[in-house]
Amino acid sequence: MDTFLNRYRNITVLLLVIFAQLVLIAVQVRNDRDVRMVRVWSVTAITPLARVLETVRGGTSGFFRNYILMHDAREDNRRLQADLDRLKMENQFLKSEISTADRAKALVAFQQRTQSRTLAARVIAAGAGANSRVVFVDRGSAAGVEKGMPVVTPDGIVGKVIAAYPTASEVMLITDPEFAAGVVSQKNHVVGTLKGQGQSTCKVDYVPSEEKVEAGEMFFTSGDDRIFPKGFPVGVVRVVRPSSPYQEVLVEPSGLERGLEAVLIVLEGVHQAIPEVPPANAPVYLGTPPPAAPGEQAAQPAGPAGTDADKLLQKYRQIGAAENHTFGEGAPGSKPPDFNIKVPPPGAGGSDAETRRRGDAASPPAQVSQPAATKPPSIPNPADGTKTGVAVSPRRRVAASQTASQDPQRQ
Amino acid sequence: MTEYGDRYLVGSQREQVSRFRARVMLLVPLAAILFQVYVPRIIPVLGYLELPLLVTIYFALMRRSQIAGLFIGAFIGLAQDSLSIKQPLGMYGIVKTLVGYFAASVGLRIDVEHSVIRLLLTFFFYFFNEFLYWVLASGLLGRQIPFEIQRTLVLGLLNAVVGVTLFHFLDKLREPA
Numbered sequence: 001m002d003t004f005l006n007r008y009r010n011i012t013v014l015l016l017v018i019f020a021q022l023v024l025i026a027v028q029v030r031n032d033r034d035v036r037m038v039r040v041w042s043v044t045a046i047t048p049l050a051r052v053l054e055t056v057r058g059g060t061s062g063f064f065r066n067y068i069l070m071h072d073a074r075e076d077n078r079r080l081q082a083d084l085d086r087l088k089m090e091n092q093f094l095k096s097e098i099s100t101a102d103r104a105k106a107l108v109a110f111q112q113r114t115q116s117r118t119l120a121a122r123v124i125a126a127g128a129g130a131n132s133r134v135v136f137v138d139r140g141s142a143a144g145v146e147k148g149m150p151v152v153t154p155d156g157i158v159g160k161v162i163a164a165y166p167t168a169s170e171v172m173l174i175t176d177p178e179f180a181a182g183v184v185s186q187k188n189h190v191v192g193t194l195k196g197q198g199q200s201t202c203k204v205d206y207v208p209s210e211e212k213v214e215a216g217e218m219f220f221t222s223g224d225d226r227i228f229p230k231g232f233p234v235g236v237v238r239v240v241r242p243s244s245p246y247q248e249v250l251v252e253p254s255g256l257e258r259g260l261e262a263v264l265i266v267l268e269g270v271h272q273a274i275p276e277v278p279p280a281n282a283p284v285y286l287g288t289p290p291p292a293a294p295g296e297q298a299a300q301p302a303g304p305a306g307t308d309a310d311k312l313l314q315k316y317r318q319i320g321a322a323e324n325h326t327f328g329e330g331a332p333g334s335k336p337p338d339f340n341i342k343v344p345p346p347g348a349g350g351s352d353a354e355t356r357r358r359g360d361a362a363s364p365p366a367q368v369s370q371p372a373a374t375k376p377p378s379i380p381n382p383a384d385g386t387k388t389g390v391a392v393s394p395r396r397r398v399a400a401s402q403t404a405s406q407d408p409q410r411q
Numbered sequence: 412m413t414e415y416g417d418r419y420l421v422g423s424q425r426e427q428v429s430r431f432r433a434r435v436m437l438l439v440p441l442a443a444i445l446f447q448v449y450v451p452r453i454i455p456v457l458g459y460l461e462l463p464l465l466v467t468i469y470f471a472l473m474r475r476s477q478i479a480g481l482f483i484g485a486f487i488g489l490a491q492d493s494l495s496i497k498q499p500l501g502m503y504g505i506v507k508t509l510v511g512y513f514a515a516s517v518g519l520r521i522d523v524e525h526s527v528i529r530l531l532l533t534f535f536f537y538f539f540n541e542f543l544y545w546v547l548a549s550g551l552l553g554r555q556i557p558f559e560i561q562r563t564l565v566l567g568l569l570n571a572v573v574g575v576t577l578f579h580f581l582d583k584l585r586e587p588a
Contacts, residue, residue, distance in 0.1 A: 009478070010477040010478055010481075010512075013478050013481065014477070014481050014509075014512050017481055017482070017485050017508050018505055018508060018509070021489070021500075021504045021505045022501065022505065024499075024500050024501040024504070025499045025500065025502060025505075025551060025552075028499040028501075029551070029552060031553070032553075037551070037552075
């Protein structure tokens, strides 16, 4: 070190003296922005160095931070993946629960609506064969189930009981090749025989080629087989192929559309009318509409018939009820009802009569023909799931059918 | 004399190192500075003479010590700065420090007793002094000063002639060996 300093002493002293004078200049001089040059030089000299140091420091710390984070990220990723799997399973389970609850509600609603005495049952097993179209339900002879009883869902017929055991019953589905039932079309009342094909669709046999059957129309049970009461939905026509002497009609069973979990065993069937229009979707639970904001009309509840025309019809019926006016009875020149009065929005409560009228207006004719007020109160039996009411046994179905045909509301 | 400088001195040159009395080393630069400051106010044409520079060159050449030369240049330059109007301290100081250092470096290697050598060295260092000042003024202070080469060369020749004459006078102030 001494040798180095001795060797470069002169140049070192020169540099020191020059530097000292540079500092002296820098302290005195200000630039055009009134900043001392010493500050400008210092910042100019330090900034690049600081930038390099910061870059190196940031890069180094960032590298180690990222490395540590990546190290933890692997564990986090594994844990989150496990959480995701668990949540997916929970989500699937909850969806299944909701679906089951919806089916149960639809089943209960149908059970209350239909006049037939039914017994709710759950499908607990399928047949052992690969092509089997047989299922087992958890209600048997101990619950009153007998061989030959029809099995239905709110969407349509499902099959019939082919064996009743004490605690379970065996049900042949309508898709079974040995299954047959009398059916009738909705529009032209074309009668035929429904037969299973071992596939997802069924065939309607014995439909003469001169009869008119359209794709998309519904088939209902005709009651001719003395198994299924008349008026239960069977399925929708998907294919119509002209042939001779009978045309080929393929029907997609509506009772099996949503899977098969819970069914109703018809203990005592009651014939009912064939509806003129396709049945509305099965009732499902809908929450109350949100409260209307000030100045807005309350949201209209969605229903099976929720078109604008239906809402207008419902509104006019409410106005007529509020003013004791019967549409179509006023003499020419008489005072018309005031259509500007405020009526409570549908679903906003009111008298039982109003509620019933609204329900009638929103329901299809098939449901209108069976208002709750026109039939005896039916109370589900929580013990065995049955419901009491006016019903006929399978042996009295013909008489019930005649009774149903004489009921003007059902016509 | 440093070890570095001594290595380049032969025996005869080492004997040629000039020594001056302290008062000479103090008063001569001071007189040159005062001349530079006051005389041009009376006789403007004498403002072209750079007596502080000539004194710096002379003492640096004759002392033949780089450190002594740079300190002589720094001292004269800072004094000149302090007496200049609107001139930050250090501008002439840096320039004359470098002139003193390099003049002493040259004095170590060549015989500076010859008048022609002195003339050439004075001319060169005058040009170097002006150029370095222009660089510093432009680079450090951002001043837009034109560098007139022809004028600088003419003034350099004038100062060199005056310097050779001055150096003869100053030689008489040296202490006898």
